[in-house]
Amino acid sequence: MTRTIAFSTIAALVIGFAAAPVAASPLQPANMACFFQGVGFTGASYCSPVGQRTFMPKQFANSVSSVQIIGNASASLCTGRVRRGTCKTFTKSAWQIPSPLHNNVKSFQIQFSGKSANVVATKVQSFSFALPKLR
Numbered sequence: 001m002t003r004t005i006a007f008s009t010i011a012a013l014v015i016g017f018a019a020a021p022v023a024a025s026p027l028q029p030a031n032m033a034c035f036f037q038g039v040g041f042t043g044a045s046y047c048s049p050v051g052q053r054t055f056m057p058k059q060f061a062n063s064v065s066s067v068q069i070i071g072n073a074s075a076s077l078c079t080g081r082v083r084r085g086t087c088k089t090f091t092k093s094a095w096q097i098p099s100p101l102h103n104n105v106k107s108f109q110i111q112f113s114g115k116s117a118n119v120v121a122t123k124v125q126s127f128s129f130a131l132p133k134l135r
Contacts, residue, residue: 030071074113
């Protein structure tokens, strides 16, 4: 007598693609936001993962013009320090950040948004084999 055991594996690849090259890496992990100094995701960029809450880096303070949301993230941008002043939460990418935030962001927080991720490829694989009877 032999016993048959079946296994199934499912692999999903989740990738965020940048509209312009991002300094961090050409393939971004899901769930992050990237800030750009130029309108339309151009110019110098800075990316931050979900869970990050901080001041905008010195070279980006008061010079962010667009934000790209990747995966399950949202970004709250504020004109004041430590999420004070005027704040706006972006749940999708913004080609141009509106006033009064345009070129006036001093702090931010990246949160998990709960929306579904961009699944690029899914592969389902099944296999089975027979085990000999144990005596």
